[in-house]
Amino acid sequence: MAVEQTRLAEKLKLTLDSNQLTNCMRCGFCQTACPTFNETGLEAASPRGRIALMKAVADGVMEPDEQFKEQMDLCLGCRACEPACPSDVKYGQLIEQARESIASETEFPWHVKAIRSLFMERLFPHHGRMRLVGGMLKLYQRSGLQKLTQKSGVMRMFPEHMRQMEAILPQASSDGVLRAWEKLGLPAAWETTPSGGRALVIPPVGDKLARVGLFRGCIMDVLFTSTNVNTVKLLRRAGFEVVIPTSQTCCGALHAHAGETGTARRLARANIDAFADAGVDYIASNAGGCGASLKEYDHLLHADGPVADAARSFARSVKDVSELLTEQGRPLPVKREQPSATVTFQDSCHLRNVMRVQNAPRTLLKSVPGVRLNELQGADRCCGSAGIYNLTQPQMSTQVLDHKMERVGETAAEVIVTANPGCLLQMQWGILRAGQSGRMKAVHIVDFIADAVEN
Numbered sequence: 169m170a171v172e173q174t175r176l177a178e179k180l181k182l183t184l185d186s187n188q189l190t191n192c193m194r195c196g197f198c199q200t201a202c203p204t205f206n207e208t209g210l211e212a213a214s215p216r217g218r219i220a221l222m223k224a225v226a227d228g229v230m231e232p233d234e235q236f237k238e239q240m241d242l243c244l245g246c247r248a249c250e251p252a253c254p255s256d257v258k259y260g261q262l263i264e265q266a267r268e269s270i271a272s273e274t275e276f277p278w279h280v281k282a283i284r285s286l287f288m289e290r291l292f293p294h295h296g297r298m299r300l301v302g303g304m305l306k307l308y309q310r311s312g313l314q315k316l317t318q319k320s321g322v323m324r325m326f327p328e329h330m331r332q333m334e335a336i337l338p339q340a341s342s343d344g345v346l347r348a349w350e351k352l353g354l355p356a357a358w359e360t361t362p363s364g365g366r367a368l369v370i371p372p373v374g375d376k377l378a379r380v381g382l383f384r385g386c387i388m389d390v391l392f393t394s395t396n397v398n399t400v401k402l403l404r405r406a407g408f409e410v411v412i413p414t415s416q417t418c419c420g421a422l423h424a425h426a427g428e429t430g431t432a433r434r435l436a437r438a439n440i441d442a443f444a445d446a447g448v449d450y451i452a453s454n455a456g457g458c459g460a461s462l463k464e465y466d467h468l469l470h471a472d473g474p475v476a477d478a479a480r481s482f483a484r485s486v487k488d489v490s491e492l493l494t495e496q497g498r499p500l501p502v503k504r505e506q507p508s509a510t511v512t513f514q515d516s517c518h519l520r521n522v523m524r525v526q527n528a529p530r531t532l533l534k535s536v537p538g539v540r541l542n543e544l545q546g547a548d549r550c551c552g553s554a555g556i557y558n559l560t561q562p563q564m565s566t567q568v569l570d571h572k573m574e575r576v577g578e579t580a581a582e583v584i585v586t587a588n589p590g591c592l593l594q595m596q597w598g599i600l601r602a603g604q605s606g607r608m609k610a611v612h613i614v615d616f617i618a619d620a621v622e623n
Contacts, residue, residue: 176273198249215249246517246550271427292418302390303342329562336596345396361445367413377407381448386418398618406497415442421461456516456588490528506538512581516588542579553594573598584610
């Protein structure tokens with residue numbers, strides 16, 4: 169066995185949760201829920217198969233070779249296998265433990281190291297830098313440079329999936345939700361927190377029901393600034409005081425998925441401190457992937473001494489915005505006269521499988537007059553986005569997406585609604601690939617509902 173494989177095998181033995189490995193009964197219920205198994209038909213590409221590979225390495229039966237790594241990377245991390253598992257195996261924890269081991273014991277090429285460091289350490293955790301990137305992208309999009317680049321043929325240097333994704337990128341912003349809200353001139357006041365930090369506090373419409381901290385995200389805040397603004401509008405109309413602490417940072421989801429668990433823990437501690445300092449009752453997320461990551465801070469920091477209790481309290485307070493609006497808030501004043509629309513809903517995997525939120529988004533959609541909700545067959549099946557999976561595994565991602573769009577076509581929907589920015593971009597890409605750009609659009613549920621609310 170090569171030295172690198174020996175080190176990886178030892179790391180996996182120490183990192184993998186032996187209880188979770190042995191909890192798997194090999195029943196196979198996870199297979200029908202797994203997108204990669206459905207696409208390939210390979211046992212190794214199923215959750216049961218990957219767990220068997222992990223256990224074989226941990227038991228010293230096999231080497232963690234390149235094929236082992238490839239199967240760990242091929243997993244979408246959608247976690248659809250977990251609700252299907254009768255033994256309640258925490259597969260998501262196992263796959264992240266495996267990826268953490270691989271990342272720590274793999275000697276990546278210099279350019280891969282540079283890219284990982286640039287995005288994971290120098291960009292995503294820093295809102296100021298993300299806004300700068302948003303400003304540069306905004307200039308590219310609105311100066312005519314994007315159209316010139318597309319017409320000149322420069323984009324042909326890139327793979328087809330990257331060309332298509334560049335074409336459907338939303339309009340970027342250099343503002344973020346804080347500056348965007350201040351520019352609107354709507355009620356808000358800056359508050360100094362007990363630790364000396366700053367938070368923007370937006371009062372509710374009517375009596376205050378609770379104090380809600382908005383998790384603004386990193387990519388979300390520059391590519392979907394208007395969705396963050398609409399989230400604040402809906403929450404305050406429902407009776408919530410909204411607080412946006414400036415010291416919050418990236419949720420750490422992409423870091424955890426990439427095996428950068430140490431950085432994910434550091435970001436988790438920063439967010440726990442930020443929202444505890446702001447004194448909130450709930451933490452609102454409008455991105456399924458971010459919300460699931462926040463919801464699992466208790467697991468991420470379970471062995472972190474005094475922080476563990478704070479992490480458990482934090483995780484209990486995390487709610488998707490659809491939950492708050494339907495279960496805790498006052499009914500939204502929707503317009504009585506709405507244009508009719510045939511709508512279908514694509515579940516965010518992490519919202520459904522980790523946060524276990526399924527009915528709240530549909531309840532919101534059904535509350536809008538004129539909306540006909542046609543359920544999508546396989547709405548609970550991953551769309552192929554999975555963070556940056558559509559960039560790292562484009563072939564499998566497009567296979568999953570194209571099959572998804574076949575099911576979307578059966579609904580005759582004019583609007584695909586989803587609750588996660590990654591899913592939204594993926595569905596917009598799917599619409600483009602299916603040649604349906606003229607008759608169909610994809611919308612975040614917050615923006616769809618905000619458009620239906622009076623004033």
